[in-house]
Amino acid sequence: MTKQIILAAYVGGVNEHTLWEHPEAGSQIAFSTFKHVAQTAERGRFDYFFLAEGLALRARDGVIFDHDIAGRPDTLAVLASLAAVTSHIGLVGTLNATFNEPYELARQLASLDHLSGGRAGWNVVTSFDAYTGANFRRGGFLPYAERYERAEETVATVRELWDSWNEDAVAADKATGQFLADPSAGAFAHHGRQFDIEGRFTVPRSPQGRPIVVQAGVSPAGRDFAAANSDAIFSPYSRLAEAKDFYADIKQRARNAGRNPDDVKILPGTSFVLGDTQAEAEEKARHVKEQQLTDRTIQVIFEQVWNRDLSDYDPDGPLPDVEPDTTAPDFIQGRALIHGDRHATVAKWRALAEERGYTLRELAHEISGSADYVGTPTRVADQLDAFIQEDGADGVVLGSHLVPSGLDEFVDRVVPLLQERGSLRTEYEGTTLRENLGLPLPDRDGALVSR
Numbered sequence: 001m002t003k004q005i006i007l008a009a010y011v012g013g014v015n016e017h018t019l020w021e022h023p024e025a026g027s028q029i030a031f032s033t034f035k036h037v038a039q040t041a042e043r044g045r046f047d048y049f050f051l052a053e054g055l056a057l058r059a060r061d062g063v064i065f066d067h068d069i070a071g072r073p074d075t076l077a078v079l080a081s082l083a084a085v086t087s088h089i090g091l092v093g094t095l096n097a098t099f100n101e102p103y104e105l106a107r108q109l110a111s112l113d114h115l116s117g118g119r120a121g122w123n124v125v126t127s128f129d130a131y132t133g134a135n136f137r138r139g140g141f142l143p144y145a146e147r148y149e150r151a152e153e154t155v156a157t158v159r160e161l162w163d164s165w166n167e168d169a170v171a172a173d174k175a176t177g178q179f180l181a182d183p184s185a186g187a188f189a190h191h192g193r194q195f196d197i198e199g200r201f202t203v204p205r206s207p208q209g210r211p212i213v214v215q216a217g218v219s220p221a222g223r224d225f226a227a228a229n230s231d232a233i234f235s236p237y238s239r240l241a242e243a244k245d246f247y248a249d250i251k252q253r254a255r256n257a258g259r260n261p262d263d264v265k266i267l268p269g270t271s272f273v274l275g276d277t278q279a280e281a282e283e284k285a286r287h288v289k290e291q292q293l294t295d296r297t298i299q300v301i302f303e304q305v306w307n308r309d310l311s312d313y314d315p316d317g318p319l320p321d322v323e324p325d326t327t328a329p330d331f332i333q334g335r336a337l338i339h340g341d342r343h344a345t346v347a348k349w350r351a352l353a354e355e356r357g358y359t360l361r362e363l364a365h366e367i368s369g370s371a372d373y374v375g376t377p378t379r380v381a382d383q384l385d386a387f388i389q390e391d392g393a394d395g396v397v398l399g400s401h402l403v404p405s406g407l408d409e410f411v412d413r414v415v416p417l418l419q420e421r422g423s424l425r426t427e428y429e430g431t432t433l434r435e436n437l438g439l440p441l442p443d444r445d446g447a448l449v450s451r
């Protein structure tokens with residue numbers, strides 16, 4: 001049977017992939033930007049609109065990056081506004097499990113679920129650095145190893161709160177004309193290692209009962225957490241070989257956790273560049289990459305790994321002849337370090353640069369790769385469909401280098417081809433995000449019934 005492709009549209013905010021200085025780029029904070037992307041995605045029958053979260057502005061040597069977009073609006077406020085101008089698409093926001101409290105999270109997400117008629121989702125992140133914590137009372141809070149422990153208990157507690165309203169009892173009360181006589185409506189008590197709370201939850205059971213939970217984070221602990229607790233995963237693995245490994249690993253972990261592996265959907269972040277011919281698309285992709293990798297971006301990419309000031313090194317010159325500084329505090333803060341071992345990374349890059357005669361700029365182009373799908377609409381539709389059918393993933397989270405109008409041509413030119421093939425819906429099947437994703441529906445006690 002043809003697997004149905006799950007599509008999500010992504011507005012990442014602060015990053016070096018979006019060309020915010022492009023003449024056609026919108027504002028990173030104006031409502032019109034989010035509205036355009038969400039409505040375009042809904043026109044393409046996407047499953048959900050997705051926002052990342054950055055709780056701290058990034059800094060270089062203690063000074064805010066001038067090439068990052070300064071400031072981003074709050075996820076929940078944006079999603080609640082979008083609920084009013086869309087009617088089917090899911091609204092998934094990233095919210096941190098390290099710095100937020102379960103009671104607030106449960107209230108906010110259940111409210112969004114009510115306001116949107118059952119379209120809310122929560123991407124659970126734990127954040128990667130103590131720097132972010134300094135914006136909160138809890139500077140430096142929690143040790144890395146405890147973050148998933150807290151995340152696990154946060155999700156469990158939030159679900160207890162969502163399940164705390166006994167709708168049958170409330171309906172019975174209404175029928176007898178009494179005003180919430182049921183003493184158990186909203187009552188909760190959670191006594192755990194991370195949270196010791198009890199009281200009454202203020203938001204009645206929402207249309208989905210359980211808004212969907214997404215996870216992003218790739219360590220073994222993150223994978224186990226996702227396989228046991230999440231409905232979907234935002235993955236960084238968009239290339240077939242590594243994507244298949246991740247897919248098989250997560251589905252196995254889900255089985256080990258006693259779940260149906262189909263109930264955990266995997267969606268890598270994915271980029272595309274379209275053209276009328278293959279040559280035109282490739283030329284466009286090259287041009288986009290040049291604009292993304294400005295001299296300052298190249299400098300920061302390498303400063304993060306060398307952990308020192310590299311402003312004296314010419315991007316068109318050789319690699320720095322100094323060693324990375326592994327004892328100094330982080331030179332670049334608030335940006336995930338994806339290259340773990342600094343010395344090993346530098347050694348690997350030096351060998352590559354020597355072998356191919358690369359300058360810093362050429363090395364930056366090499367390590368940052370090209371867009372995932374580059375080609376004519378037909379070729380992109382073929383390749384994306386093959387990626388899904390071969391179990392690279394269950395769907396993709398599409399982001400464009402041009403915000404907000406970049407998604408338009410994907411929806412106008414690639415979506416109809418996927419629909420013709422029968423791998424993408426032409427109409428939404430259900431009214432809630434859970435139904436559209438084909439996920440188990442919770443019964444009134446919160447138990448999930450696999451479909």
Ligand SMILES: Cc1cc2nc3c(=O)[nH]c(=O)nc-3n(C[C@H](O)[C@H](O)[C@H](O)COP(=O)(O)O)c2cc1C
Nearest residue numbers: 052053094125126127128216217218219222235236
């Ligand atoms: C694809 C992906 C997207 C992420 N998006 C965010 C984000 O929007 N905001 C955030 O604070 N952290 C984000 N994170 C960071 C994770 O929440 C997590 O803190 C980090 O990956 C460390 O966990 P790990 O060791 O399990 O990967 C993201 C991670 C991944 C892999």
